[in-house]
Amino acid sequence: VAHLDMDAxxxxxxxxxxxxxxxxxxxxxxxxxRAVVTTASYEARRFGVGSAMPAARARRLCPAAIVLAxxxxxxxxxxxxxxxxxxxxxxxxxxxxxxxxYLDLSGLPAPKAGMRRVVAEIHAATGxxxxxxxxxxxxxxxxxxxxxxxxxxxxxxxxxxRARFAEAPPSLIPGIGAKTAERLAxxxxxxIAGLADAPPETLRSVFAAGxxxxxxxLARFEHDAxxxxxxxxxxxxxxxxxxxxxxxxxxxxxxxxxxSGQLCxxxxxxxxxxxxxxxxxxxxxxxxxxxxxxxxxxxxxxAQVGGVAAELLRTFLAEHPGRAVRLLGxxxxxxxxxxxxxxxxxxx
DNA sequence: TCTGGGGTCCTCCACCGT
DNA sequence: TCTGACGGTGGAGGACCC
Numbered sequence: 001v002a003h004l005d006m007d008a009x010x011x012x013x014x015x016x017x018x019x020x021x022x023x024x025x026x027x028x029x030x031x032x033x034r035a036v037v038t039t040a041s042y043e044a045r046r047f048g049v050g051s052a053m054p055a056a057r058a059r060r061l062c063p064a065a066i067v068l069a070x071x072x073x074x075x076x077x078x079x080x081x082x083x084x085x086x087x088x089x090x091x092x093x094x095x096x097x098x099x100x101x102y103l104d105l106s107g108l109p110a111p112k113a114g115m116r117r118v119v120a121e122i123h124a125a126t127g128x129x130x131x132x133x134x135x136x137x138x139x140x141x142x143x144x145x146x147x148x149x150x151x152x153x154x155x156x157x158x159x160x161x162r163a164r165f166a167e168a169p170p171s172l173i174p175g176i177g178a179k180t181a182e183r184l185a186x187x188x189x190x191x192i193a194g195l196a197d198a199p200p201e202t203l204r205s206v207f208a209a210g211x212x213x214x215x216x217x218l219a220r221f222e223h224d225a226x227x228x229x230x231x232x233x234x235x236x237x238x239x240x241x242x243x244x245x246x247x248x249x250x251x252x253x254x255x256x257x258x259x260s261g262q263l264c265x266x267x268x269x270x271x272x273x274x275x276x277x278x279x280x281x282x283x284x285x286x287x288x289x290x291x292x293x294x295x296x297x298x299x300x301x302x303a304q305v306g307g308v309a310a311e312l313l314r315t316f317l318a319e320h321p322g323r324a325v326r327l328l329g330x331x332x333x334x335x336x337x338x339x340x341x342x343x344x345x346x347x348x
Numbered sequence: 349t350c351t352g353g354g355g356t357c358c359t360c361c362a363c364c365g366t
Numbered sequence: 367t368c369t370g371a372c373g374g375t376g377g378a379g380g381a382c383c384c
Binding site: 009038051096097098099100174175176177178179180276278288289290291292293294 | 375376377378379380381382383384
Binding site for chain 2: 029030032034035036037038052053054055056057060097208211231233234235236237238239240241286327329
């Protein structure tokens with residue numbers, strides 16, 4: 001399995017049309033007071049700027065940085081260029097987000113040489129660079145592709161990965177985030193080898209038996225998930241963080257109605273509908289709350305989705321009167337294609 | 349330092365019917 | 367008739383990812 005990961009993808013796409021900025025610290029981030037960094041160029045990363053960091057803090061760390069607004073339409077176009085090239089070489093690919101993909105190389109006569117050609121062709125055709133990891137499964141491939149960015153090309157066996165990352169922190173492994181790393185540290189586990197070799201009893205004081213097993217398998221780089229062709233979307237949502245917290249229920253209702261309209265418009269265009277309508281509310285203290293209702297049948301009708309969402313919001317606000325809201329969102333889940341009869345009925 | 353937007357998946361719990 | 371086990375479903379929260 002190969003994992004192909006584009007280097008600083010959004011920034012690199014921006015630099016294609018702004019070659020004057022090559023070599024400078026560049027940050028892609030929103031403009032509002034609560035914006036976060038989407039991507040930073042390697043020059044900006046040297047100042048400590050990284051993804052998901054508040055943009056205000058990034059500017060403080062690197063006042064000279066050039067900040068560009070994200071342009072996702074352009075990133076989607078660039079992503080399609082790259083993935084088209086990949087598909088010309090490999091049949092079985094699993095795209096993850098815009099900038100990475102797993103490739104099933106089994107059956108290829110010369111997988112390493114093949115991947116070198118893919119990377120070279122991507123660069124020649126798009127000007128974009130990528131890093132590649134190759135291993136016996138998706139987990140080894142993913143960690144390998146991260147190991148020598150940018151322009152990395154790392155091939156590892158499972159045992160090779162265990163040896164190479166033995167002393168690395170557990171959070172290097174995808175699926176082990178900050179919270180899990182913290183719990184591991186609380187029982188003295190601070191490395192991948194430490195996790196792999198720990199007596200299960202040690203872990204069971206902080207994790208359930210199933211989680212213990214799963215974490216230790218990850219630390220041994222055991223992973224058997226296949227490279228799956230496509231993942232289908234099961235929910236879609238629209239949400240907004242406000243520049244300033246909003247208190248007024250009528251303002252919130254109005255915003256929710258707008259978000260519902262956008263969401264339903266997009267769903268209808270894609271001829272998709274869903275059965276569960278939900279709202280998401282983040283309060284000023286950053287606590288996040290969700291409320292949802294499952295309907296008898298799927299819908300993408302603005303009046304219905306908006307109506308249910310409005311009702312969920314009214315109920316929540318009644319339970320939490322006078323609380324300032326920093327984010328409001330609406331979601332439709334349990335998505336399925338619109339039945340063909342509905343299209344027929346419309347045509348008739 | 350003060351935390352986006354769009355997602356998936358998991359866990360826990362309540363409820364319901366068998 | 368009552369009770370408990372069990373599975374399915376839905377709701378809420380949270381961890382995690384790009």
